[in-house]
Amino acid sequence: MSKFTDYIDGFADKTGTLAKEELKELIISARNDKSEFVRLQAVNVEHWIVMLAAGQVTPAGFKRLVAKMDVLTELETIKLEVAAKVSAQRLADGIQKHVIDGLCKLI
Amino acid sequence: MAFVQRIHRWKCLILVACMLLTSTWLTCCAVPITYHDAATYKNLTDLKAETVMFVETFDTKPFAANEAAIADITLKFRKAYEYEKGKGKPNGDTMRQFDEIWKLLNADITDYRENGNSTLGPKYFREAAVVLGQAFDITIATENLKNRDK
Numbered sequence: 001m002s003k004f005t006d007y008i009d010g011f012a013d014k015t016g017t018l019a020k021e022e023l024k025e026l027i028i029s030a031r032n033d034k035s036e037f038v039r040l041q042a043v044n045v046e047h048w049i050v051m052l053a054a055g056q057v058t059p060a061g062f063k064r065l066v067a068k069m070d071v072l073t074e075l076e077t078i079k080l081e082v083a084a085k086v087s088a089q090r091l092a093d094g095i096q097k098h099v100i101d102g103l104c105k106l107i
Numbered sequence: 108m109a110f111v112q113r114i115h116r117w118k119c120l121i122l123v124a125c126m127l128l129t130s131t132w133l134t135c136c137a138v139p140i141t142y143h144d145a146a147t148y149k150n151l152t153d154l155k156a157e158t159v160m161f162v163e164t165f166d167t168k169p170f171a172a173n174e175a176a177i178a179d180i181t182l183k184f185r186k187a188y189e190y191e192k193g194k195g196k197p198n199g200d201t202m203r204q205f206d207e208i209w210k211l212l213n214a215d216i217t218d219y220r221e222n223g224n225s226t227l228g229p230k231y232f233r234e235a236a237v238v239l240g241q242a243f244d245i246t247i248a249t250e251n252l253k254n255r256d257k
Contacts, residue, residue, distance in 0.1 A: 037245075040241065044238070044241075047234075048234065051228070051230060051234065055228070055229075056228055056229060056230040056231075057227060057228030057230060057231050057234065058226060058227055058228045058231075060226055060227055061224075061226075061227030061228035061231040061234075062228075064214075064218070064227060064231070064235075065231075065234055065235065065238065068211060068214075068235070068238045071207050071208075071210055071211050071238075071242060072238065072241060072242060072245065074203075074207050075204055075207050075208075075242055075245040075246060075249075076245055078200050078203055078204050078207075078249065079245055079246075079248060079249040079252070081200060082140065082200050082249050082252055082253070083252050085138055085139070085140040085200075086140065086252050086253055086254055088138045089138035089140055089254055090254055092138055093254070
Protein backbone atom coordinates (compact mmCIF):
# COMPACT_ATOMS: atom_id res chain seq x y z
CA MET A 1 0.00 0.00 0.00
CA SER A 2 2.94 2.39 0.52
CA LYS A 3 3.15 3.96 -2.95
CA PHE A 4 -0.60 4.34 -2.98
CA THR A 5 -0.83 5.93 0.49
CA ASP A 6 2.24 8.10 -0.12
CA TYR A 7 0.67 9.47 -3.26
CA ILE A 8 -2.66 10.20 -1.56
CA ASP A 9 -0.96 11.74 1.49
CA GLY A 10 1.24 13.87 -0.75
CA PHE A 11 -1.68 15.57 -2.44
CA ALA A 12 -1.73 19.33 -1.88
CA ASP A 13 -5.47 19.77 -1.39
CA LYS A 14 -6.09 23.28 -0.11
CA THR A 15 -9.84 23.12 -0.67
CA GLY A 16 -10.18 19.90 1.32
CA THR A 17 -12.12 18.23 -1.50
CA LEU A 18 -10.29 14.95 -1.12
CA ALA A 19 -11.12 12.93 2.00
CA LYS A 20 -7.73 11.22 2.11
CA GLU A 21 -8.34 8.99 5.11
CA GLU A 22 -11.77 7.91 3.87
CA LEU A 23 -10.35 7.05 0.47
CA LYS A 24 -7.59 4.94 2.03
CA GLU A 25 -10.15 3.25 4.32
CA LEU A 26 -12.43 2.56 1.38
CA ILE A 27 -9.69 0.82 -0.57
CA ILE A 28 -8.44 -1.16 2.44
CA SER A 29 -11.92 -2.39 3.38
CA ALA A 30 -12.77 -3.21 -0.25
CA ARG A 31 -9.58 -5.28 -0.49
CA ASN A 32 -10.90 -7.44 2.36
CA ASP A 33 -14.47 -7.68 1.09
CA LYS A 34 -16.18 -11.09 0.82
CA SER A 35 -16.90 -10.51 -2.85
CA GLU A 36 -14.11 -11.42 -5.24
CA PHE A 37 -15.40 -8.78 -7.63
CA VAL A 38 -15.16 -5.99 -5.02
CA ARG A 39 -11.65 -7.11 -4.04
CA LEU A 40 -10.59 -7.03 -7.70
CA GLN A 41 -11.96 -3.52 -8.17
CA ALA A 42 -10.04 -2.30 -5.11
CA VAL A 43 -6.84 -3.76 -6.55
CA ASN A 44 -7.60 -2.06 -9.87
CA VAL A 45 -8.11 1.40 -8.32
CA GLU A 46 -5.03 1.11 -6.14
CA HIS A 47 -2.92 0.00 -9.09
CA TRP A 48 -4.20 2.85 -11.28
CA ILE A 49 -3.42 5.41 -8.58
CA VAL A 50 0.14 4.07 -8.39
CA MET A 51 0.37 4.28 -12.21
CA LEU A 52 -0.93 7.86 -12.07
CA ALA A 53 1.73 8.72 -9.48
CA ALA A 54 4.42 7.18 -11.69
CA GLY A 55 3.23 9.07 -14.79
CA GLN A 56 2.34 5.84 -16.61
CA VAL A 57 -1.19 7.12 -17.14
CA THR A 58 -2.27 10.77 -17.33
CA PRO A 59 -5.18 12.18 -15.25
CA ALA A 60 -7.34 11.80 -18.40
CA GLY A 61 -6.23 8.17 -18.75
CA PHE A 62 -6.90 7.54 -15.07
CA LYS A 63 -10.45 8.93 -15.37
CA ARG A 64 -11.03 6.77 -18.46
CA LEU A 65 -9.93 3.64 -16.57
CA VAL A 66 -12.15 4.44 -13.57
CA ALA A 67 -15.11 4.92 -15.94
CA LYS A 68 -14.51 1.37 -17.23
CA MET A 69 -15.42 0.09 -13.76
CA ASP A 70 -19.05 0.92 -14.58
CA VAL A 71 -18.97 -1.63 -17.38
CA LEU A 72 -17.39 -4.27 -15.14
CA THR A 73 -20.06 -3.62 -12.51
CA GLU A 74 -22.82 -4.00 -15.10
CA LEU A 75 -21.31 -7.31 -16.25
CA GLU A 76 -21.13 -8.56 -12.65
CA THR A 77 -24.76 -7.53 -12.08
CA ILE A 78 -25.84 -9.57 -15.10
CA LYS A 79 -23.81 -12.50 -13.78
CA LEU A 80 -25.68 -12.35 -10.44
CA GLU A 81 -29.04 -12.18 -12.25
CA VAL A 82 -28.06 -15.24 -14.29
CA ALA A 83 -27.09 -17.13 -11.12
CA ALA A 84 -30.61 -16.56 -9.73
CA LYS A 85 -32.28 -17.66 -12.98
CA VAL A 86 -30.07 -20.74 -13.16
CA SER A 87 -31.25 -21.84 -9.69
CA ALA A 88 -34.90 -21.35 -10.68
CA GLN A 89 -34.31 -23.28 -13.92
CA ARG A 90 -32.67 -26.12 -11.98
CA LEU A 91 -35.73 -26.31 -9.69
CA ALA A 92 -38.19 -26.21 -12.60
CA ASP A 93 -36.25 -28.93 -14.46
CA GLY A 94 -36.07 -31.07 -11.30
CA ILE A 95 -39.82 -30.78 -10.72
CA GLN A 96 -40.51 -31.65 -14.35
CA LYS A 97 -38.31 -34.74 -14.08
CA HIS A 98 -39.17 -36.01 -10.59
CA VAL A 99 -42.71 -34.78 -9.98
CA ILE A 100 -44.42 -34.54 -13.37
CA ASP A 101 -42.58 -37.35 -15.15
CA GLY A 102 -42.08 -39.45 -12.02
CA LEU A 103 -44.54 -39.03 -9.15
CA CYS A 104 -47.54 -37.97 -11.23
CA LYS A 105 -47.33 -41.12 -13.35
CA LEU A 106 -47.51 -43.25 -10.22
CA ILE A 107 -50.45 -41.57 -8.47
CA MET B 108 -57.24 -44.33 15.48
CA ALA B 109 -59.35 -44.09 12.33
CA PHE B 110 -59.58 -40.35 12.87
CA VAL B 111 -55.76 -40.02 13.03
CA GLN B 112 -55.42 -42.08 9.83
CA ARG B 113 -57.96 -39.86 8.06
CA ILE B 114 -56.06 -36.72 9.13
CA HIS B 115 -52.80 -38.27 7.86
CA ARG B 116 -54.42 -39.13 4.49
CA TRP B 117 -55.67 -35.55 4.15
CA LYS B 118 -52.20 -34.21 4.90
CA CYS B 119 -50.75 -36.42 2.16
CA LEU B 120 -53.40 -35.29 -0.33
CA ILE B 121 -52.77 -31.63 0.45
CA LEU B 122 -49.01 -32.14 0.04
CA VAL B 123 -49.43 -33.83 -3.35
CA ALA B 124 -51.85 -31.09 -4.46
CA CYS B 125 -49.33 -28.40 -3.47
CA MET B 126 -46.54 -30.18 -5.35
CA LEU B 127 -48.73 -30.48 -8.44
CA LEU B 128 -49.69 -26.80 -8.29
CA THR B 129 -46.06 -25.76 -7.87
CA SER B 130 -44.90 -27.97 -10.71
CA THR B 131 -47.64 -26.68 -13.01
CA TRP B 132 -46.72 -23.08 -12.13
CA LEU B 133 -43.01 -23.64 -12.67
CA THR B 134 -43.40 -25.44 -15.98
CA CYS B 135 -45.94 -22.89 -17.28
CA CYS B 136 -43.58 -20.02 -16.51
CA ALA B 137 -40.46 -21.50 -18.16
CA VAL B 138 -37.34 -19.78 -16.82
CA PRO B 139 -36.14 -17.41 -19.58
CA ILE B 140 -32.52 -18.48 -19.79
CA THR B 141 -30.50 -20.60 -22.19
CA TYR B 142 -28.46 -23.63 -21.20
CA HIS B 143 -24.66 -23.75 -21.18
CA ASP B 144 -23.30 -23.59 -24.72
CA ALA B 145 -19.81 -24.92 -25.53
CA ALA B 146 -19.65 -22.80 -28.71
CA THR B 147 -20.33 -19.61 -26.72
CA TYR B 148 -17.61 -20.59 -24.23
CA LYS B 149 -15.11 -21.17 -27.06
CA ASN B 150 -16.03 -17.92 -28.83
CA LEU B 151 -15.52 -15.98 -25.59
CA THR B 152 -12.19 -17.56 -24.68
CA ASP B 153 -10.86 -17.14 -28.24
CA LEU B 154 -12.00 -13.52 -28.40
CA LYS B 155 -10.53 -12.79 -24.98
CA ALA B 156 -7.06 -14.00 -26.00
CA GLU B 157 -7.11 -12.18 -29.33
CA THR B 158 -8.57 -8.84 -28.21
CA VAL B 159 -6.48 -8.53 -25.03
CA MET B 160 -3.20 -9.23 -26.85
CA PHE B 161 -4.28 -6.88 -29.62
CA VAL B 162 -5.23 -3.90 -27.40
CA GLU B 163 -1.88 -4.26 -25.57
CA THR B 164 -0.14 -3.37 -28.86
CA PHE B 165 -1.90 0.03 -29.02
CA ASP B 166 0.74 1.56 -26.71
CA THR B 167 3.58 0.87 -29.13
CA LYS B 168 2.18 0.36 -32.65
CA PRO B 169 0.87 3.22 -34.79
CA PHE B 170 -2.82 3.05 -35.78
CA ALA B 171 -2.05 2.61 -39.50
CA ALA B 172 -0.09 -0.58 -38.76
CA ASN B 173 -3.09 -2.11 -36.96
CA GLU B 174 -5.92 -1.02 -39.26
CA ALA B 175 -6.34 -4.40 -41.01
CA ALA B 176 -6.21 -6.24 -37.67
CA ILE B 177 -8.95 -3.96 -36.29
CA ALA B 178 -11.22 -4.89 -39.20
CA ASP B 179 -10.43 -8.58 -38.62
CA ILE B 180 -11.14 -8.53 -34.88
CA THR B 181 -14.31 -6.49 -35.39
CA LEU B 182 -15.56 -9.12 -37.84
CA LYS B 183 -14.77 -11.95 -35.39
CA PHE B 184 -16.61 -10.14 -32.61
CA ARG B 185 -19.57 -9.51 -34.90
CA LYS B 186 -19.76 -13.20 -35.86
CA ALA B 187 -19.84 -14.25 -32.20
CA TYR B 188 -22.44 -11.55 -31.48
CA GLU B 189 -24.71 -12.76 -34.30
CA TYR B 190 -24.41 -16.33 -32.98
CA GLU B 191 -25.69 -15.17 -29.58
CA LYS B 192 -28.43 -13.05 -31.14
CA GLY B 193 -29.70 -16.10 -33.02
CA LYS B 194 -30.60 -17.81 -29.73
CA GLY B 195 -33.36 -15.27 -29.18
CA LYS B 196 -34.86 -13.68 -26.10
CA PRO B 197 -33.85 -16.31 -23.49
CA ASN B 198 -30.23 -15.41 -24.31
CA GLY B 199 -30.79 -11.73 -23.47
CA ASP B 200 -28.35 -11.73 -20.55
CA THR B 201 -25.44 -12.97 -22.65
CA MET B 202 -26.37 -10.47 -25.39
CA ARG B 203 -26.22 -7.64 -22.83
CA GLN B 204 -22.78 -8.84 -21.74
CA PHE B 205 -21.57 -8.87 -25.36
CA ASP B 206 -22.89 -5.30 -25.72
CA GLU B 207 -20.92 -4.19 -22.65
CA ILE B 208 -17.70 -5.80 -23.87
CA TRP B 209 -18.16 -4.17 -27.26
CA LYS B 210 -18.50 -0.78 -25.50
CA LEU B 211 -15.06 -1.31 -23.90
CA LEU B 212 -13.38 -2.55 -27.07
CA ASN B 213 -14.93 0.12 -29.27
CA ALA B 214 -13.91 2.88 -26.84
CA ASP B 215 -10.31 1.57 -26.90
CA ILE B 216 -10.25 1.50 -30.70
CA THR B 217 -11.73 5.03 -30.89
CA ASP B 218 -9.15 6.42 -28.41
CA TYR B 219 -6.38 4.66 -30.32
CA ARG B 220 -7.57 6.08 -33.65
CA GLU B 221 -8.00 9.61 -32.34
CA ASN B 222 -4.97 10.17 -30.10
CA GLY B 223 -3.04 6.97 -29.61
CA ASN B 224 -1.73 7.01 -26.03
CA SER B 225 -0.42 10.59 -26.22
CA THR B 226 -3.18 12.05 -24.06
CA LEU B 227 -3.90 8.99 -21.90
CA GLY B 228 -0.43 7.92 -20.85
CA PRO B 229 2.38 5.66 -22.13
CA LYS B 230 0.94 2.53 -20.47
CA TYR B 231 -2.76 3.33 -20.74
CA PHE B 232 -3.68 0.68 -23.30
CA ARG B 233 -1.81 -2.05 -21.44
CA GLU B 234 -4.14 -1.33 -18.52
CA ALA B 235 -7.22 -0.99 -20.75
CA ALA B 236 -6.38 -4.49 -22.05
CA VAL B 237 -6.34 -5.82 -18.47
CA VAL B 238 -9.85 -4.40 -17.88
CA LEU B 239 -11.03 -5.91 -21.17
CA GLY B 240 -9.70 -9.28 -20.01
CA GLN B 241 -11.57 -8.92 -16.71
CA ALA B 242 -14.77 -8.16 -18.65
CA PHE B 243 -14.33 -11.36 -20.65
CA ASP B 244 -13.59 -13.31 -17.45
CA ILE B 245 -16.92 -12.23 -15.90
CA THR B 246 -18.78 -13.19 -19.08
CA ILE B 247 -17.02 -16.56 -19.33
CA ALA B 248 -17.84 -17.23 -15.65
CA THR B 249 -21.47 -16.33 -16.38
CA GLU B 250 -21.63 -18.90 -19.19
CA ASN B 251 -20.08 -21.50 -16.88
CA LEU B 252 -22.80 -20.88 -14.27
CA LYS B 253 -25.50 -22.05 -16.67
CA ASN B 254 -27.09 -25.49 -16.35
CA ARG B 255 -26.10 -28.24 -18.76
CA ASP B 256 -29.01 -29.33 -20.97
CA LYS B 257 -29.89 -32.99 -20.60
